[in-house]
Amino acid sequence: MDKLTSMLVFTKVAKAGSFASAAKELGLSRAMATKHVMQLENGLGIRLLNRTTRNLSLTEVGMVYLERCLQILDEMEEMEIAVTRLQTEPRGTLKVNATPFFGAYHLAPAVAAYTEIYPDVNVEMILQASYVDLIEEGFDLAIHLDELRDSSLIARKLGSSQRVVCGSPAYFKKHGSPKTPDDLRKHNCLVNSSLPPRDQWQFSVPGGETTVIKVGGTMQSNVADALRMAALSALGLVLLPTYMVGQDIRKNRLQAVLTDYIPAPLEIHAVYPHRKHLSAKVRTFVDFLHERFHPKPYWEEWAQND
Template sequence: MDRLTEMEAFATVVDQGGFTDAAKKMGISKSAVSKHVSALEARLGARLLNRTTRRVSPTEIGLAYYDRARRVLNDAGEADALVTSMQSAPSGLLRISVATDFGVNHLSPVLGEFLSEFPDITVNMVLNNRYVELISEGFDMAVRIGELEDSTLRARKLTETTKKMVGSPAYFQKYGRPQKIDDLNEHKLLHYSNQANSAVWKLTAPSGEKRQVRTAGWLTVNDGQSLLNACVSGLGIAYLPSFLYADAMKQGLVEEAIPDLPPETQGIYAVYPPGRFTQPKVRAFIDFLVNSFAEKGPEIW
């Protein structure tokens, strides 16, 4: 007889308190349940059930075996559900957290195509610039930029972006162009306030030396697009990711402040909670993003 069926028959008898109710639960005859349990006891060489005319209860050995058997049966049920789930069409509510700048400029424009491809999925995209606890705050996934702080999350790289210091031609004409990192002390630097340690720019000199520049000064903004707008209008030099400055640079609205400096490269990742399997709706969206950004970054946006 099938070992899993024997275990199921025994566990169901314990759960239901008798063979008659166990047979109803399993949809088989009472005699079939009895044969499965008897075969299990014979194979194990132990009596698992105390049988009386009034009731059936597990023996001490039977109770210990029941705990393990129930775990095995639950795992088997989850395995079956996993296969069913992974073969089903992605559906349900998908809650996404993403930084405002990237969400507005690059995620929002592609959502329509995703929703058309997966009409059974509804999306709730939350734009903010703070670190979000995915599980406790009820998010299915997030798009994050830069070094990943939470090593417990699963992550898939979507693309890369570079960070450069940029300013408008009008600014450089009025205030001059810095030639080296130390020259930044004499310039008007635009401060992005919504990131940890954002008051300090971490730069790399042409020699490879790591340098830090304190930027708190003339203008502080908590939104990257607004910072770019201020930069374009000639208010100062900003340190921005390429997914923000690329179009403005292509149009000649901004220029790199110190072209000799090597660019800082950051990864852009889809992150999601750990688990035995990825929900179809999450897997579908991440696959979609990988395809959407396959030919973008680090400078091409």
């Protein structure tokens, strides 16, 4: 038998002064209520109740034990209420993982807006480019860009980001603009070495066909923002997602080219270890991000020049 249940039965019997009354309140048979109390007495090796044919009374030890049982049961109830609130009301620390650029420029403003609505949630945001094990490293969720690596994780699509080829006005003034993907072979293309195959850019051409262009240039980097900064400095052309370069294009710091040739978009997902019993802080944060980034996120407004 469960000891906590036996303690609860004992407190009810002691308060009611009757096995029958306590059993009725708890929805048990009188025999079962008696068995619970006897189990406690046998386990402790003491008598908790004095029994006569007409009434029950607590022994001296039984009065001390009753007081401690009531304290323990009250603490259990308080603990259950606290845990339930964590599950049903957004509160506590939310540990989130994301890539550095997306986290700094898009997730951080979203966190600020979210905590305005849910002030009892604190957010710990860890930004790193490498893949993390959510369970092993204690993350509540992560924002994944592009393909998902772990099929055991629960994923919810938040939105997407187009990829565009772009360069600075100064670069195009000096070198001209490519008109077709094949023209990229003549240009200085800055390559992301962390995305295999690093020297191939893929496009969907009019008519639905796909073409892959081998590119190269004077710089490659495993950090996309470094390539963005080099492009802003007129070093060459980059193929980057609009969540990184959308504002640069809108402010005319960069210019998009080959817009009739669409590279595959970058999918953005919130991923977390479990779907069952999802905490309120995770559920509300994912819902908030979905509403903020879906169906068309603000970074796709790059074509609307100021």
